[in-house]
Amino acid sequence: MDNNAGAKGVGPLIAQSSEISRTLKQQIFEHVRGAGLCARVDISSSLQISPATVTSIINELIQAGFIHEVTTPPREGEPVRGRPPVSIAIRNDAFYVAGIKTNDKTHTAVIMDFAGNMLGSADIAHNSASRSASNILNEVNAVLQHALNASGIEHTQLSAIGLGLPGLIDCAAGKVIWSPMLDQQNIAFASLASDALGCPVYIDNDTNLVTLAELWFGKGRTVSDFAVVTIEHGIGMGLVVNHRIYRGAHGVGMELGHTKVQLDGALCRCGQRGCLEAYVADYALVREASTALNFDPSEMGDIGLVLDRLFDEAKSGHEAATTIFKRAGRYLATGLANVINLFDPSLVILSGARMQYDFLYEDEVLHEMERQTLDWQRTRPDIEVHTWGDLLWAQGAAALALSELTETLLGVSYTNQSAGAN
């Protein structure tokens, strides 16, 4: 038996767990933010925490300036008896954050208050070449200024910034391991960005940010376990387990696009063979279009235009164009079935720019996905298709900033450490 030296008991030693630091105070705070406006007695009953503890923690949060009491006006026609009821709400103006999504064509920024209300947004177009961190940060600073102007908030009022990039991101370490946006690998990007933007910056994979946006503003408000599969330039995945984003032990999990669906199969841009991406991503479809339809992507310009034309050909009955989409759909079905077989989510959200091509989620694909899912009368997940744009992803980045800011603010009172960004 593999027993830890010195440990005499049994059971998981959860003391080191980050879950432990998610204290009652955080639970109560998040509940208030989630509810918008709520009474002390509702917090106590919803969270099964004693009324005395709730009162004491609420008082602490009020003193810290994070929440405040709001007198609830009587409903129209309702008789007024005694003192009007008092509810609790987040203090909107306690802190402000920004969320920024970068991609190969556009950067998008939003400004949010402490309660998560969006105050303004902006986007700027740019050229798509991969480049240096400082170039990108200059562009990011520009879009941020536009969003600040649109919101009437000063740069100095920002307490945290969330920033989403495509690629492989170590969120906890604030490191970009690899991104198609950057001409370097393995960069301490969060720290560079914090210096450049004069404010703590938290970074994450853009797929995790769309997942966080679903968690904070979308489906996650009612569903505890769900998966988000994004189809953009590549294939991404985000997973919510028990209302929290799961990132893996080293923060680089959920690489659905690079799971193998065919041993020694089609070549992927990562250099390996048989990756799901190599059958479903846009470059895979364009590769096939150049084989059988004599499309020349370099002549046709943007990869989106090539795909649009391929899609038109398929819709008008071109056989090879149709088989290209059909095969991609079958492999996507395999990928989704693997997600369901492994993660058993109650909901799978398909998201991203490529969802405009309905072949990816037509009945035939969903039927194939069901055929490849282990059956035995299991409860099947709901499948939803969301085609929200970059603004939602930027809101996810702002939610990251709010989430990290809140953990920092609520964490310090226990450990008395200073609240730093990285």
Add this chain to the structure above:
Amino acid sequence: MDNNAGAKGVGPLIAQSSEISRTLKQQIFEHVRGAGLCARVDISSSLQISPATVTSIINELIQAGFIHEVTTPPREGEPVRGRPPVSIAIRNDAFYVAGIKTNDKTHTAVIMDFAGNMLGSADIAHNSASRSASNILNEVNAVLQHALNASGIEHTQLSAIGLGLPGLIDCAAGKVIWSPMLDQQNIAFASLASDALGCPVYIDNDTNLVTLAELWFGKGRTVSDFAVVTIEHGIGMGLVVNHRIYRGAHGVGMELGHTKVQLDGALCRCGQRGCLEAYVADYALVREASTALNFDPSEMGDIGLVLDRLFDEAKSGHEAATTIFKRAGRYLATGLANVINLFDPSLVILSGARMQYDFLYEDEVLHEMERQTLDWQRTRPDIEVHTWGDLLWAQGAAALALSELTETLLGVSYTNQSAGAN
């Protein structure tokens, strides 16, 4: 934007979360069980909970009879000054549980005290035909009696029983959706077992139980996120996320054996094509042996004997026998790489009866697994091979019983509901 009607705030509404019911009391109790013996001050500093709250909860747990104070004797040669220090420990004799693992040849049972110490065990052999629930429960009752006799504990002293079965189990509903052990599908087995054994019974997939055993008694005491991949008659997987077993939204996730590694590939016993199991499980190897080596499994009897002979042939250089194992190893590498690409665990434990065949984890397989894992300088998980037997799996079943019993005991004081099994 998909906003929930009536919800005015933002952020995840985590009130419904089962995480919330994991209160400070449970955290403190689990910490004491994990530590074996610990001081109040250590609990406070490890869990970052105020000393006053720790003292108040510890007093409550002492009054309930779950834990007690233990005077720590001075170490040899240490001078005795003032009062000897007082530690906290679980009261071993507060409750007793049993854990039982059933499989196609043997049932194994263990008896444990409330602190998780094993008091005795037993196993019985039986015939391997799939059969009725009542037949199995008679056999389970017999092995349980043997284990009780070996432990000096009466049946009436048992507070909970954990029971592991192979197959697709809905742990939360106590339902066997499908099991090779049973001649019926979709049975409320936990409830039948509770009636037959006169004690609340909790059931789970046997792979989850070996994962729980790793979590309570093995590697899980030091690692927060890990995966267990078992190779027995089929391929199973268990996942620990932040020191907790992840079962999926409907409790039927982690079906790694039925993820597809080849579209339209080899036929699986589940009836679908291209499942990982169809390339790696024992029946897949036997199928190939009967093709190229003219093995006749019906003549050779036990499937284990067929595999042993195939293994001997491969070791002595038989080319077809070697390719059978080599191909299985390559597909296993694909399955493990997919696990790493998706879950990013810090540790992968390979476990189960088939790990006696070293081709499954030889250097070549692990190298192939690394080749198929998305690289970019990521931190790679450790790989360990554990060949523990049925006794460990039964201990996992006892850990399930202890875990459910503890949640029931600690849960009731908040909600004042009666503590029922199902």
